[in-house]
Amino acid sequence: MKTLKLISASIMMLISVLTFGQDSSVSEQAKQKTITGVVTDSSGPIPGVNVVVKGTQRGVTTNFDGTYKIQAKVGETLVYSFMGMNDEIRVVGTSNVINVKMQDNQQQLQEVVVVGYSSDYESEERPISSRKERKKAESNQTLSGKVSGLQITNSSVAVGASSRIVLRGSRSFSEKKDDLKQYSNINKTPIPNDEDYNSLIENAFESPKTAPLSTFSIDVDNASYTNVRRFINNGQTVPKDAVRIEEMMNFFKYQYPQPKDNNPFSINTEYSECPWNSKHKLVKIGLQGKNIPTNDLPASNLVFLIDVSGSMSDANKLPLLVESLKVLVAQLRKEDKVAIVVYAGAAGLVLPPTSGNEKQTIIDALEKLNAGGSTAGGAGIQLAYKTAEENFIKGGNNRVILATDGDFNVGTSSDGDMQTLIEDKRKSGVFLTCLGYGMGNYKDSKMEILADKGNGNYAYIDNIQEANRFLGKEFKGSMFAIAKDVKIQIEFNPKHVQSYRLIGYENRKLRPEDFKNDAIDAGELGSNHTVTALYEIIPNDVKSDFYNETSDLKYTKVEPTGNNFNDELATIKFRYKKPDGDKSIEMVQIIENKSSVLENASDDLKFTASVAWFGLKLRDSKLISNKSSDEIKKLARLGLSNDTDGYKSEFIRLVEAVK
Incomplete structure (x- = not known):
């Protein structure tokens, strides 16, 4: 049995790593032609069959569908070999197609199929009770030889039993329905923590006088939210750097109107009070991707x-x-x-x-x-x-x-x-x-x-x-992407804005000059996708503990332009490319200086603000003083609408779990 294991291991290693050379002689090459074909048995195509030109080092193995392609000359002999089957021999003639049907070697069928690996993995053996089962094991052996560490076995020895793959040195996973129920409760088990997250530095408040433009790439990802959910449901502390607030906000869908022009998304803005600091304001920017049937x-x-x-x-x-x-x-x-x-x-x-x-x-x-x-x-x-x-x-x-x-x-x-x-x-x-x-x-x-x-x-x-x-x-x-490299650039009017900061998107910020540079990558927008971003604003007439005015500049003076823009809070620009395009298209929209009280704000603003607030709490933000879970939950409930799937209600339960 050990000898059989060694033979099997050697065969699989040979299939995986051996590169057969071709004769280097120019005259020999000129006489060669390409032979193609399919190798089968009574059950169908066989992957992993060795096809060798006898007496040479030229050889190939059949693909997943049993096909092969090899260079040979008229009169040369092709040898087809596969463990558990009789060798087949064909002489190359005038035809360029040679199909071969192989026959079982009945003596070998009584042996044990062994999938060979390096010594890092245990080998697993089992008796073969049928031709069909042996063929499955052998076919899957080809995959195992191509991908280190993979072995495929059958879940039973019955004819027609389904194939499974078993991990060397680890337990296998049953496909029974009872096991699949583990998915919903899998996070209840304590786990070692060897997880990696990119460090984030929270966006600070900036002055429109010294930083007039804020530029960033959209982000439709929502991995951070489901990862945070996993930690909370598992009763674990959420790592600060695992919290990307923009991904938490964009997990949820909001009621933005469909675009009414030829652009792939609509632009929607709103200006209201900031829930975690009543002296501050919030600007919400929402994009709605076109819904393609x-x-x-x-x-x-x-x-x-x-x-x-x-x-x-x-x-x-x-x-x-x-x-x-x-x-x-x-x-x-x-x-x-x-x-x-x-x-x-x-x-x-x-x-x-x-x-x-x-x-x-x-x-x-x-x-x-x-x-x-x-x-x-x-x-x-x-x-x-x-x-x-x-x-x-x-x-x-x-x-x-x-x-x-x-x-x-x-x-x-x-x-x-x-x-x-x-x-x-x-x-x-x-x-x-x-x-x-x-x-x-x-x-x-x-x-x-x-x-x-x-x-x-x-x-x-x-x-x-x-x-x-x-x-x-x-x-x-x-x-399905409907727009790519979508960038946003906003210019706040210093007549009304003392300072601003982008909530989240720390890893998506761009330099002002990147906005018009089509070589700079940015985010993609999918069919019917929504994207939401929030800016926290400190109005000019507010004294805030979270921002200190910089010293006056000696050589540079930044003064607001005349009275022509008194009604404008900001100008917002967007650039995007078509999915197969290379040149950006620009869109521009004005945000009016009309703020609503939070009570009159849309449900969308209330809910997305509650999600951002929760993210700031989890990150232990130094730029908010109110971190009350009760207040966050209250705001979320005020914005709780259009929740047919229950995701927003689930969010409220997560807030309740974090004190």
């Missing part, structure tokens, strides 16, 4: 890039990931296509581009995945983008969907190399969606960099309900 959406070219490294073995990682992507698959149409790339110690294409109406084929491929191996994500990103580019749909929705806990490396300097890589891939016209999973070792910092730098968006999936929301109900907004 599903039938009118462009065809999608999607590549699922799935982390199957060892860190993904927990029940709230890969098993939840698979269930999540099933939600997305359910939304696909026949004109859409999906490919699946996985990575661990290496990367592999486990499902070639497949039509959206072949849902069971896609789901079957997902259900065979499991975790094991190291975490080199760079190769996976490269292969996923290569696959997306090779199948690029002009005018379509071309997107890589990365699903991971973020615990991976891309190069020697990791985050720096990753940013460089993803910025380069952005030029391909392929968009990026990042889906984060898990806890304890979750690397939010990496996920945020990828989404921010890769024409992307980012969600944290803490349970199957969130998967249903982001990948089901909000599929169009999550997956």
Whole structure:
């Protein structure tokens, strides 16, 4: 048995790493031709078959669909070999197509199929009771050889039993319905804290006299909110740097009108009192993306890039990931296509581009995945983008969907190399969606960099309900961009504004000169998406403890212009590009100097202000003095409308849980 294990391991290592050379002689090359074909047995195509030109070092293995391509000359002999089957021999003739049907080796069928790995992983063995089961194990062995640490086994020894993949050195996860119930309660278990977040420095108050322009990129991500929710539901303290207030506000949808012109979004502003400081004011800026009917959406070219490294073995990682992507698959149409790339110690294409109406084929491929191996994500990103580019749909929705806990490396300097890589891939016209999973070792910092730098968006999936929301109900907004590189620049009138500060968006701020620079990346807006931003204003006639006027300048004087703009609080500008465009389009709107009392403000302003207030409390902001959960909850209830899905009510319960 040990001998068989060694033979199997050697075979798989040979398939994975051996590169067969071709004869270097020019005259020999001239005589060679390309032979193609399909290798099958009684059950269908066989992946992983060795095809070698006898007496040479020229050889290949069959692909996932049993096809191969090899250079050979007329008269040379091709040898087809696969463990558990009789070798087949074919002599190259005048035809360029050689299809081969292989036969079982009955003696080997009584042996044990062993999937070989390096000594870092245990091997697992089991008796083979049928030809069909052995073929499944052998076919899946090809995937295991391509992706370090993966092994696929069957859930039973019955004929036709479904395939599963088992993690070496870790427990497997059952697919029973009872186990899937864990998703909603998975956060109740205490966890080690080895999570990474980018540090944030809270935006300070600035004077329009010294900083007349405030510029930032929109952010439609909402990963921070679901991650914060996970911490609170788990009874844990929320790390300050895990709180990105703009992502908390943008988790919720607001009642902004649809655009009435040719632009892809409408602009909506509101000016009212600030709830955490009655002397201050709030400016709300809301964008509403155009709602494109599903039938009118462009065809999608999607590549699922799935982390199957060892860190993904927990029940709230890969098993939840698979269930999540099933939600997305359910939304696909026949004109859409999906490919699946996985990575661990290496990367592999486990499902070639497949039509959206072949849902069971896609789901079957997902259900065979499991975790094991190291975490080199760079190769996976490269292969996923290569696959997306090779199948690029002009005018379509071309997107890589990365699903991971973020615990991976891309190069020697990791985050720096990753940013460089993803910025380069952005030029391909392929968009990026990042889906984060898990806890304890979750690397939010990496996920945020990828989404921010890769024409992307980012969600944290803490349970199957969130998967249903982001990948089901909000599929169009999550997956179909209607505008990219959307930037906002606001100029406050110093006649009315002593100081201002942007609430959140710390990682999205841009330099004033970046606004008109089309080479500068910014956020994307999806179909029917809403985006909300808040500015806190200190009016000119208010003495505030949170802002001190700077000293007078000696050489530069900034004076308000005449009386022509007395009615204007600010001018706000937007720039965006079409999804396949390179040149920005600009929009301009005036915000009038008409403030309402908070009681008369819209429900949208009240609720989004309560969310921002809660975020400021969680971050222990030094720029607010009132951090009362009761006051935050009261304001949220005043703005509680249009809550058919109960997300806003859930927010109020989260506020109640944090004293």
